[in-house]
Amino acid sequence: MELNIQIPAHTADIFDHLQKGLFINSNSCDENIRQMYDEIDDHLEALSLYFAQIGYTLERGNEYFYFSRTEPRITLEQKIARAYYWIDILDLFKTFNETFGPGYRFQPEQILVEANINVMLQNKLDSIRKHTSDKEIRKDVLDNIIRQLVKDSFLELENEKNNVYKVMSSWHYLERLVESINIYDETEEDEKPE
Incomplete structure (x- = not known):
């Protein structure tokens, strides 16, 4: 044809x-x-x-x-590990600022400063080390995350002089990925009337 x-x-x-x-x-x-x-x-x-x-x-x-594209089958373990990574990334940035999403602008230094006073953000940043080397300091972990997000076109460096990053529309892809995970509450089934 x-x-x-x-x-x-x-x-x-x-x-x-x-x-x-x-x-x-x-x-x-x-x-x-x-x-x-x-x-x-x-x-x-x-x-x-x-x-x-x-x-x-x-x-x-x-x-x-x-x-x-239709890809060769990837093992379930690899898919789960990658999903955990993206969930942790989204969780980290939403903990930093609930409005973090497409169009949002930030400097990595802001996240590090906030992590010094926000124990929850500090713990989330530290927990991401499990996806990388345990020996890395927070700044290195954050730099690696941002570098990967830029490489994957989820972020762009908008202002090199001031080190300002902009969140791209493709961030919705990550949010949709996490939102598509269905977790069924077992207590709802137990509470059904007979």
Whole structure:
């Protein structure tokens, strides 16, 4: 079957970005990323069909796009470990500030200062060490978390001089991941009338 669709001129750039496992966010600090977002938004159906032909699924989130792809089976243990990591990351940042989400701006130093007076935040930051080396100090743990979140396109360095980071729209992806976990309360079943 021949595919006769009109694809945008920058499709190669969009593919190169998404195939790395990155997100294209509407609120990116990078104008090129925002332009790619607009181009996908304007040509979503054509791009979805085009990428489907080469085995990629173009997914739309809340103000972001990403690729999903059928992957080889990953062991259950690896999936659980990764889910724990993301839950801990979300928990850490929401403990720092309940409004932490897309568009939020912060400096890592703010989190470290808050951790010095907020025992709960301190404990959460310390508990993330289990995902890394136990020998790391809090600043190193936080720097590694932020570096990974930037690499995965959940955060961007908005102002290098002041070390200000901006939370991308793709943060919704992590929130949706955690929200999709269903925990059933056994006491509800016990309280059902007979």
